[in-house]
Amino acid sequence: MSDVSWIDAVLTSARAQAVAALLRYFRDLDIAEEAFQEACLRALKSWPKNGPPRDAAAWLIMVGKNAAIDSVRRQRREAPLPQEEEISDLSDVEASTVERIDEADYRDDILRLLFVCCHPELPATQQIALALRIVSGLSTRQIARAFLVSDDAMEQRITRAKARVAKANVPFEAPSAADRSERLAAVAAMLYLLFNEGYTAGASAQGSRAALCDEAIRLSRLLLRLFPTEPEIMALTALLLLQHARARARYDEEGLVVLLEEQDRQLWDQKSIAEGLALIDKAVRHRRPGPYQVQAAIAALHARAQHPRDTDWGEIELLYGALERMQPSPVVTLNRAVAAAKVRGPEPALAMIEPLAAKLDGYFYFHGARGAFLFELGRSEEARVAFNRAIALANTPAEAAYIRHQLDRLAQPLP
Amino acid sequence: MHYAILCYHDENVVCAWSKQEDDAVMARLSRVQERLAAQGKLGPVVRLLPTTAATTLRKDREPPLVIDGPFAETKEQLLGFYVVDCASLEEVLQIAQELAAANPGGAYEIRPIGVFNPGSARA
Numbered sequence: 001m002s003d004v005s006w007i008d009a010v011l012t013s014a015r016a017q018a019v020a021a022l023l024r025y026f027r028d029l030d031i032a033e034e035a036f037q038e039a040c041l042r043a044l045k046s047w048p049k050n051g052p053p054r055d056a057a058a059w060l061i062m063v064g065k066n067a068a069i070d071s072v073r074r075q076r077r078e079a080p081l082p083q084e085e086e087i088s089d090l091s092d093v094e095a096s097t098v099e100r101i102d103e104a105d106y107r108d109d110i111l112r113l114l115f116v117c118c119h120p121e122l123p124a125t126q127q128i129a130l131a132l133r134i135v136s137g138l139s140t141r142q143i144a145r146a147f148l149v150s151d152d153a154m155e156q157r158i159t160r161a162k163a164r165v166a167k168a169n170v171p172f173e174a175p176s177a178a179d180r181s182e183r184l185a186a187v188a189a190m191l192y193l194l195f196n197e198g199y200t201a202g203a204s205a206q207g208s209r210a211a212l213c214d215e216a217i218r219l220s221r222l223l224l225r226l227f228p229t230e231p232e233i234m235a236l237t238a239l240l241l242l243q244h245a246r247a248r249a250r251y252d253e254e255g256l257v258v259l260l261e262e263q264d265r266q267l268w269d270q271k272s273i274a275e276g277l278a279l280i281d282k283a284v285r286h287r288r289p290g291p292y293q294v295q296a297a298i299a300a301l302h303a304r305a306q307h308p309r310d311t312d313w314g315e316i317e318l319l320y321g322a323l324e325r326m327q328p329s330p331v332v333t334l335n336r337a338v339a340a341a342k343v344r345g346p347e348p349a350l351a352m353i354e355p356l357a358a359k360l361d362g363y364f365y366f367h368g369a370r371g372a373f374l375f376e377l378g379r380s381e382e383a384r385v386a387f388n389r390a391i392a393l394a395n396t397p398a399e400a401a402y403i404r405h406q407l408d409r410l411a412q413p414l415p
Numbered sequence: 416m417h418y419a420i421l422c423y424h425d426e427n428v429v430c431a432w433s434k435q436e437d438d439a440v441m442a443r444l445s446r447v448q449e450r451l452a453a454q455g456k457l458g459p460v461v462r463l464l465p466t467t468a469a470t471t472l473r474k475d476r477e478p479p480l481v482i483d484g485p486f487a488e489t490k491e492q493l494l495g496f497y498v499v500d501c502a503s504l505e506e507v508l509q510i511a512q513e514l515a516a517a518n519p520g521g522a523y524e525i526r527p528i529g530v531f532n533p534g535s536a537r538a
Contacts, residue, residue: 009436013427214433221430224467228484237467271464271529278468278527281504282483 007047011040014057015137016222020109021061022068027172029116029134029162031068038071039064057106107226108174111183114223116170118186126161128194133158136215146197146209184227188236188292191216191223195240200395213244224279234283235292241276242299245269257402261308273303294323313342330356331363338369346373364393368403380410417458417536421493426466441530452535459498462530470504470525474515481508486524498531 015036022032039060053059117131129147132138138146144154175183198212220237227233249263258264280296298319305311320336334353341349350373353366360366371386387407394400432440451457466485473480497514501507504525511523 005436009428009431010425013425013431218430221465221467222427225426228467229482234467234483274527274529275464275468278464278504282468282470285481285504 004044004048007044007052010047010052010056011043011060012137014060016110016113016135016219017057017106018060018064019134019137020113021057021106022064023113023116024105024109024172025065026068027170029165032064033134034071035064035068036060038067042067108180110222110226111175111180111187112170112172114187114190114219115183116165116168118190119165119168120186121164121168122161124193126157126164127190128197129154129157130161130165131190131194131219132212132215135219138215146212184223184230184233187223188220188233191220192236192240192292194219195243199243210247213240213247216240217244229286231283231286231288232290232292234279235290235296238276238279238283239292239296239299241272241279242296242303245272245276245303251398255398255401256405257398259402260302265306268303276300276303289322289326291323291326294319294326298323311342313339317343330359331365334360334363334366334369337373341373341376346376349373350377362393364390364395364399367393368399368406371403371406375406375410384410417538419495430465448532455535455537457532458534458536460530460532460534461498461528463526464529466526468527470508472508472511472515472523472525474511474518474522475520477519479512479515485526486522488522491521498528 018039019032019036022035023029026032026035042063043056043060047053113135114131117134118127122130125147129143132143132146133140140155140158141151143158144151147154149157171179195213195216198209198214198216217237217240220233220240224230224233224237245268246260246263248269249265249267250258252258276296277300280293280300283293283296298316301312301316301319317336317339320332320339324332324336333356337349337352340352350370353360353370353373356366367386367390371383371390374380374383374386384407387403387410390403391400391407394403429437448457448460469483469485471482471484471486473482499507499510501510507525511525515523
């Protein structure tokens with residue numbers, strides 16, 4: 001068999017569009033998915049011989065639609081089986097569909113497909129699992145591996161999520177402008193979760209979970225191509241690219257977390273940074289600030305600094321202040337305090353985070369940052385208590401190892 | 416005679432390449448480019464960032480209109496391009512406005528460059 005890896009790339013890139021249109025026709029996730037599956041099988045048979053169609057998505061939609069209708073008929077045994085030649089004769093399929101499906105339909109179809117995965121009743125992990133299954137087309141096994149659970153557990157999780165979505169009455173009429181922006185916000189949040197799922201995975205899981213970051217970026221670009229004038233979607237894409245640019249520098253050879261300030265900046269991916277900076281640049285020209293723009297602007301300030309000492313911490317503190325006003329949260333305040341510590345020292349920073357103790361008591365980073373401030377202030381015993389608390393709350397072995405390293409530094413007599 | 420070779424491909428597909436696939440394509444291309452460069456035949460080589468990073472200045476009206484996204488009309492054709500070194504989109508747009516004043520009509524699509532190799536060919 002000849003090399004068909006190009007077909008994989010074409011199928012992956014057409015998937016969201018095709019499944020989204022099939023969902024509109026059949027209004028059922030399982031039927032849409034099976035129809036797409038069947039279309040892919042036929043593509044694998046037909047494309048190596050005939051070459052790729054001009055519009056792969058339109059081909060897959062038409063073939064998938066026909067196949068699903070055939071299969072329904074076959075099950076009902078109402079109509080005689082059509083000849084295989086008839087089904088496979090697809091030469092005219094393309095031209096006719098391309099004209100009928102216009103760009104705006106595609107746009108709302110794909111947004112709807114992404115949106116069904118973010119139903120507010122679905123917990124975050126189910127949203128992401130469902131998006132990876134339905135939108136990205138990852139196998140249950142691949143998703144299970146990324147989440148470090150068994151195949152059966154993941155299968156159940158996805159089945160449960162689909163059942164909830166089926167009950168939830170997905171709206172199929174064309175969305176109003178307000179609905180559309182609400183859907184966009186929900187989808188953006190889900191893509192950010194998906195990215196973070198890969199980003200926080202730790203070095204040991206780099207392979208399967210780092211792929212989640214790539215997928216989040218791919219879907220975010222796709223969304224931006226559909227909504228090219230949305231500054232928050234530009235900024236989300238920028239934010240993901242700027243964070244992901246540091247991927248190679250974030251862990252050392254032993255899998256230990258390397259803090260931003262200690263990273264080898266030569267390892268940062270300059271191409272991703274260039275794209276991220278170009279996008280945030282575009283976004284701010286709209287003068288419609290939003291939380292993703294602020295976060296991307298913060299990431300951009302880090303990316304622009306050739307050396308940690310060049311980092312504009314004063315500006316970063318101001319940006320976290322802006323983010324606090326848009327989306328008040330103790331975690332944002334914690335981040336502002338970390339920036340403040342760089343500008344004004346650990347004492348005011350410690351004062352800023354003490355009131356958060358009750359809310360962030362179960363949060364790894366709170367105790368890690370608090371330990372670091374106390375350590376800088378020479379309050380070693382309190383620092384040790386804070387670091388021990390952080391270790392107990394670490395989400396990954398890499399986080400725990402990082403704090404253990406801090407404890408070792410505490411144990412060393414000061415020079 | 417100098418010739419420009421303009422690269423077109425489906426961005427959805429190219430963006431679906433894994434890093435390994437992308438690297439492999441770039442490595443194959445750079446082997447061809449090295450040979451051409453050694454022969455003194457290669458001018459600037461440019462890989463543009465995705466069209467999502469593009470901005471278009473429509474200069475068929477006064478004042479020209481800045482729109483997000485790539486240039487997508489089919490009634491106008493790509494007739495040439497500039498490479499400019501600027502610190503921000505604002506600065507590029509200013510240069511584009513100056514060029515537009517000198518040559519109104521049509522549009523300029525502004526695309527950040529991902530890979531830029533100025534090349535060895537002589538004018």
